[in-house]
Amino acid sequence: MKVNTYPWWKDTHIKLADDVRTFVDERIGRSEELIWKKKYPLEFLKExxxxxxxxxxxxxxxxGKLSDYGYTGSxxxxxxLSRLGQISMQYIVNMCxxxxxxxxxxxxxxxxxxPKMTSGEYLGSLTVTEPYVGNDAAAMETVGKIEGDEVVVRxxxxxxxxxxxxxxxxxxxKTSDDPGxxxxxxxxxxxxxxxxxxxFTIERINELIGLDNIYNGHLDLNDVRVPRDQIIGKEGDGWNVxxxxxxxxxxxxxxxxxxxxAEALRYAVxxxxxxxxxxxPTIDLPTNQFxxxxxIVxxxxxxxxTYHAAHLFDLGEDPAFDAAIAKYFSTEEGMKVFLEATQLMGGDGLTKFYPVESYVRNxxxxxLAPTTSEIMKVVxxxxxxxxxxxxxKxxxxxxxxxxGVPLTAGFYEGGESGTGEITENELLDLLARNYRVNPGIFMAIEDMVEESGASVESISKTLEALEDKGLALSYRSRKGDIKLARATFDGLQEIKPIDWYRYIPDWVDEKDLF
Incomplete structure (x- = not known):
């Protein structure tokens, strides 16, 4: 049975998908056995x-198989492989x-x-998180002191x-304390x-909420001497790496x-x-169909x-935006899938005799890892x-x-700064017109530049003068630069009569007005 494919998949991708699915289907039972026995499923990675x-x-x-498989293939x-318990966690760190x-x-x-990573002879781990440092990787405390041809890690x-x-x-x-x-x-x-x-000592093996038969733990590094040529990239490149x-x-x-x-959906159906x-059958209930x-959605x-982000990698990009969306969406919506599948199965979904409860825990x-949903939203x-x-725009x-109502006349281009001057009355008139069409938000200084042709310097100087008179109010950046401004009540009264601001629809009875 062919899996769902996408138009940009190559024939090698389609065959790979069928091959891996068949491989996994034939080993599901063995995977479940290893989970019950809490045995590390290393055999699947070796195969x-x-x-x-x-x-x-x-x-x-x-x-390797870059030409045939690439990032989409991975x-x-x-x-x-994620259907074989949690062995996919090792696959992730190995590929990274x-x-x-x-x-x-x-x-x-x-x-x-x-070559040895390709064959499975070498398996790798990624070691970033510390007891007091999580997503703030730049605050790393573990020291790598350069001593001749070695790095001494503590x-x-x-x-x-x-x-x-x-x-x-x-x-x-951390290989430097230089503030710069x-x-x-x-x-x-x-x-x-x-x-x-x-x-290089294992300090602890964790008992996690999920990933039942995958080792996860802590390391103690006490003067671990590493050849300097085992630095990846150059000294100081760690963040970029x-x-x-x-x-x-x-x-x-x-x-x-x-x-x-997909497995949660399978068991729910x-x-x-x-x-x-x-x-x-409970599948006939409209609530369950919903x-x-x-x-499915x-x-x-x-x-x-996910596969859009993978395709961008294959095109030579490093898609931070698309990868963050994929990771955030799939993990947040995935949790909803796992909970709904559990709900659909009722009491049976709560037992360890079905795998769905493990998906909730996993x-x-x-x-949270790799990288929290909150960090993904920042990205x-x-x-x-x-x-x-x-x-x-x-x-x-x-x-x-x-x-007599505001309509869209175009869009601000945010181009180069103007060169002209602007008077107090001209700027106050501009702020009044902004109030009339946007009576709750400030006007951006770049929009003032585009509307007036005046320079940022002239607008800022004039705004300061209007502020001193209580006719305008500005919002400034941390550096003190004016970014937004609006007219005050006194400024609006100063520049235009009240009737200029008024808008009364025709359907309003005049006797109700004042």
């Missing part, structure tokens, strides 16, 4: 390595490590690690996926540490949700078709967002306003002579 799936984004010169793989080595690693590291790390199973660990460490470098995020370095390096991977990590996390969402209440409809929307983890806001800027509103 994936033999099939080349761990090399989806690794070029062929290192034994999402296809993880969408299905591969991207960091590919983009920033030395030729020597690429030649040693990438500190603690936590919430490390696949701790103890991985063959190497990517560690973000800290300000530019050039005080961090990404270091590759091999397992069982002296001083991390950010160069982060958007891919978010896209993979989104793809991971898709497998869980399976159960409601066979659960008879009040003389009919719930299933919402699950959330799944399909999450999937298109889903809470993926709302979406920052990148979104910039990406959508052509759609967000401020409307120029004018009072129509015939109707």
């Amino acid at each position: 994936s390595g033999k099939r080349g799936w761990l090399g989806a984004i690794i070029p062929e010169e290192y034994g 999402c296809i793989i993880i969408e299905q 490590d591969a991207r960091m080595i590919l983009k920033f690693g030395s030729d020597e590291l690429k030649k040693e690690f990438l 500190g603690k790390k936590r919430y490390i996926t696949s701790l103890g199973v991985s063959d190497f660990y990517m560690l973000l460490v 470098l800290i300000k530019r995020h050039k005080h961090l370095s990404m270091v590759l540490i091999r397992e069982k390096t002296p001083g 991390l950010m160069g991977m982060a958007n891919y990590e978010r896209t993979l996390a989104s793809a991971n949700q898709l497998g869980w969402m 399976f159960h409601t078709k066979r659960r008879v209440q009040f003389g009919a 719930k299933l409809s919402e699950i 959330r799944y399909k929307a999450s999937r298109i967002l 889903g809470k983890i993926t709302q 979406i806001y920052r990148f979104g306003l910039k990406a959508l800027e052509p759609l967000l 401020a409307p120029k509103r004018r009072i129509d002579d015939e109707l």
